[in-house]
Amino acid sequence: MAKILTESDIFAEIENMVSSAKKFIVIISPYVSIEMINRILYLRNNNSSDVFLQIYCLSAYKHFNFSDKEKFDKEKKTFDDYFREISKFKNNRNFLLHPVDVLYDDPCLLDSSEMGYRSLFHCKCFFNEERFIISSMNLSSRVDRCELGILFYMLKNKKIYESLISWYLDFFCLKVHGEKYDKSYLFDRHKFGACIRCGCNIFFNYKFNVYGIEHKSESYCKLCYIDWGLAGAKNCKEVYCHFCGNENNSICTLLPVERSCLDKYRSLLPS
Numbered sequence: 162m163a164k165i166l167t168e169s170d171i172f173a174e175i176e177n178m179v180s181s182a183k184k185f186i187v188i189i190s191p192y193v194s195i196e197m198i199n200r201i202l203y204l205r206n207n208n209s210s211d212v213f214l215q216i217y218c219l220s221a222y223k224h225f226n227f228s229d230k231e232k233f234d235k236e237k238k239t240f241d242d243y244f245r246e247i248s249k250f251k252n253n254r255n256f257l258l259h260p261v262d263v264l265y266d267d268p269c270l271l272d273s274s275e276m277g278y279r280s281l282f283h284c285k286c287f288f289n290e291e292r293f294i295i296s297s298m299n300l301s302s303r304v305d306r307c308e309l310g311i312l313f314y315m316l317k318n319k320k321i322y323e324s325l326i327s328w329y330l331d332f333f334c335l336k337v338h339g340e341k342y343d344k345s346y347l348f349d350r351h352k353f354g355a356c357i358r359c360g361c362n363i364f365f366n367y368k369f370n371v372y373g374i375e376h377k378s379e380s381y382c383k384l385c386y387i388d389w390g391l392a393g394a395k396n397c398k399e400v401y402c403h404f405c406g407n408e409n410n411s412i413c414t415l416l417p418v419e420r421s422c423l424d425k426y427r428s429l430l431p432s
């Protein structure tokens with residue numbers, strides 16, 4: 162049977178879900194707080210940092226009130242700096258943070274149906290390979306509100322669980338990433354690398370050649386790729402090694418992996 166969750170149960174079950182995950186954790190919550198993301202990362206890392214963790218949320222712009230400009234600037238900066246730090250390849254392995262609205266605010270990533278979709282991003286769900294929680298609660302600081310949730314188990318509610326995973330892959334995941342994914346997206350092991358401009362986690366790109374010429378865009382995260390494109394898509398001096406996330410001043414668009422990592426990198430290229 163599915164389990165009905167009241168406000169006191171919801172966070173406890175989210176914690177159980179994170180702590181018991183063996184393969185992946187997905188959190189979809191428009192609003193998030195620094196305190197709560199820290200808690201999730203702590204529990205995930207305590208369990209196993211090999212578990213692939215993804216958080217979909219709105220960016221800092223949607224979290225704070227613009228009317229107090231000074232307060233907004235201060236809070237937004239704290240939030241942005243925090244997001245950059247936790248998303249770094251060097252700081253948290255196997256972790257992707259998706260600021261959904263930022264991706265959609267860029268006109269080159271939008272079509273009219275996606276534009277509508279962005280404004281509909283209101284659902285909250287929390288799941289791993291065994292449990293799926295749908296709740297009215299965001300992953301933000303706990304206050305006394307009347308919240309309600311429901312927990313489905315993959316083994317006891319197989320059909321519902323599988324339909325929910327399909328919904329995530331076909332609708333949510335497809336819209337956010339602009340690509341079609343199947344179940345392997347969640348279940349396969351991923352090799353991560355660093356965005357060469359901001360250092361955040363991205364999938365390591367096996368496809369481009371040693372000099373990065375054929376697929377040079379793929380060593381940037383989506384946000385930095387937009388900036389790079391807007392600035393003329395030229396060879397730019399960048400900061401982080403795509404392979405290991407170290408800072409190195411030899412990194413540029415055409416050479417995204419530092420010399421000392423090139424051999425390790427070559428061994429991963431398909432022969």
Ligand SMILES: [Zn+2]
Nearest residue numbers: 356359382385
């Ligand atoms: Zn980046």
Ligand SMILES: [Zn+2]
Nearest residue numbers: 402405419422
């Ligand atoms: Zn390196």
